[in-house]
Amino acid sequence: MKKWMLVVGTMLFSFVATAKPIAIVGGTVHTMGPMGTLENAVVLIDDGKIVLITSKSAVPDDYILIDASGKIVTPGLFGALTSLGLVEVGMSAGSIDSSVVHGEERANPVSSVGAALDVQYGFNPDSTLIPISRVEGITAAATGISRGDYMFNGQGAIVSLSGHFDSLIKTNAFMHVDVSSNVSDSHGGSRAALWVSIEQSFAEAASIRKVSGFAAYMPRMEWHGMTTRPDAEALLSVLNGNMPLLFTADRAADILQVVKFKERNPSINVVLVNAVEAWRVAEALAQADIPVILNPENNLPGGFDQLGATLTNAARLHTAGVQVSIGMETHNIRLATQHAGNAVANGLPWHAGLASLTINPARIYGVDELLGSLEPGKQADVVVWSGDPLEVTSHAEVVFIKGEQMSNETRQHKLRDRYMKLNQQTPMTHVRP
Known part of the structure; x- marks a missing residue:
């Protein structure tokens, strides 16, 4: 079966289909567990749980790949x-x-x-x-x-x-x-x-x-x-x-x-x-x-x-x-x-x-x-960060909860989009978003 690659960027991106298992590859993974921190690591997610964390690059077939090279991966x-x-x-x-x-x-x-x-x-x-x-x-x-x-x-x-x-x-x-x-x-x-x-x-x-x-x-x-x-x-x-x-x-x-x-x-x-x-x-x-x-x-x-x-x-x-x-x-x-x-x-x-x-x-x-940590068998709450998560210039690029990629749309996004496109003919209170 074909592997699919998602390159994580700084802009909005389409969702990963969560019906398939997911592999986050290439990132620096802070497990917050006994494995400590792994460079260029692989995090395997299936059925909402962490399956494996390894420093080896091999990924099983049929996993959707997320390229986290140069990025930080942490527990949610x-x-x-x-x-x-x-x-x-x-x-x-x-x-x-x-x-x-x-x-x-x-x-x-x-x-x-x-x-x-x-x-x-x-x-x-x-x-x-x-x-x-x-x-x-x-x-x-x-x-x-x-x-x-x-x-x-x-x-x-x-x-x-x-x-x-x-x-x-x-x-x-x-x-x-x-x-x-x-x-x-x-x-x-x-x-x-x-x-x-x-x-x-x-x-x-x-x-x-x-x-x-x-x-x-x-x-x-x-x-x-x-x-x-x-x-x-x-x-x-x-x-x-x-x-x-x-x-x-x-x-x-x-x-x-x-x-x-x-x-x-x-x-x-x-x-x-x-x-x-x-x-x-x-x-x-x-x-x-x-x-x-x-x-x-x-x-x-x-x-x-x-x-x-x-x-x-x-x-x-x-x-x-x-x-x-x-x-x-x-x-x-x-x-x-x-x-x-x-x-x-x-x-x-x-x-x-x-x-x-x-x-x-x-x-x-x-x-x-x-x-609280990335360990096999735990719930797959995982975040891929653009950089050091404790720096204000970094942000969460991808957020998984139970292995499901979460939307990054918020009320602020909706309000921004709503008022960027004002319809002068009709008061905004009468326009359904």
């Missing part, structure tokens, strides 16, 4: 903490599933502290923000509620950015709580009240763990806790180590409280988020084995919790042995490579910068057997 990038698929552009976007409101006038009998909330029911793979992120090489993301009046921001999910309806990779993937100066009045308006409430919530979850056969018995139990019964059930998954617990904290004193919480609850997989002053207590975080998801761009104090802001935060944490992930926000997750590049410019090793966008967040959420 992983948005470490976003609200992708839960939020849309403004005006007529409708409900915003990335935020929740709680109060007497809008009380929800299912949850009193927010732990039972589950974003899988609000995820929309048609969000216009998904292709905008995908064209920058991001193929998967952690998505969750970003703000609200509840103590916990519910249970987040791991999603693919394929845009398909089967985009949910892992549900009930993490729990999130903010213990920074953003403490709202509904939590007593102070850390003194918030931390007691957090401890009480987990104490109630622990109480149902002690009841033999609670899964069958609980529906008939009377419940008089601060949390609701669905809240306690969700928190029990956190206590059992099945769901990471993300703490947003910036000042060193708050971060040390998170470390102490981990010491009291060693079974919980604790993750630190934002962590502007984390470098000040890096050794304590490393000793407690607490990974960090941060925005390394923080360099000026945004408040009294961030007086220690520095561009060297990521580098200092890495030097201390803390696992660092980069890739926050939603509308601007597309800038994650620039953020990692700036962290590298300020001392973070290059390979650690790429790991912060790939294998490290996959490890945090327990999906590293599927995502």
Whole structure:
């Protein structure tokens, strides 16, 4: 059978027919796995999975070839903490599933502290923000509620950015709580009240763990806790180590409280988020084995919790042995490579910068057997870059998710094309794109 060659360029190109297996040849492949980095390598993809990675140039018959000579090949990038698929552009976007409101006038009998909330029911793979992120090489993301009046921001999910309806990779993937100066009045308006409430919530979850056969018995139990019964059930998954617990904290004193919480609850997989002053207590975080998801761009104090802001935060944490992930926000997750590049410019090793966008967040959420690196048997989320992915002058030329080449068309492209061809006879509001 004839082999087909696609030469990857800097312009738009036609799609590869994904019914056939694919071979990406000639590129420098950063596997982010045990094979390390291979020059002039071959990546074989079939049935949505990585089949083989080798430095040998031989390619089996019937593979469609993509020439990546002189280019960089990496795993698809992983948005470490976003609200992708839960939020849309403004005006007529409708409900915003990335935020929740709680109060007497809008009380929800299912949850009193927010732990039972589950974003899988609000995820929309048609969000216009998904292709905008995908064209920058991001193929998967952690998505969750970003703000609200509840103590916990519910249970987040791991999603693919394929845009398909089967985009949910892992549900009930993490729990999130903010213990920074953003403490709202509904939590007593102070850390003194918030931390007691957090401890009480987990104490109630622990109480149902002690009841033999609670899964069958609980529906008939009377419940008089601060949390609701669905809240306690969700928190029990956190206590059992099945769901990471993300703490947003910036000042060193708050971060040390998170470390102490981990010491009291060693079974919980604790993750630190934002962590502007984390470098000040890096050794304590490393000793407690607490990974960090941060925005390394923080360099000026945004408040009294961030007086220690520095561009060297990521580098200092890495030097201390803390696992660092980069890739926050939603509308601007597309800038994650620039953020990692700036962290590298300020001392973070290059390979650690790429790991912060790939294998490290996959490890945090327990999906590293599927995502985060290029290894045989893993999902074929692969990106071919025009150059160094951590340089702003480089871009993602080809993006594969499950071995399927993704479109590089976004809402911005459509808007550009729409208004480049103005029809002066008819108002644009009456012209269907």
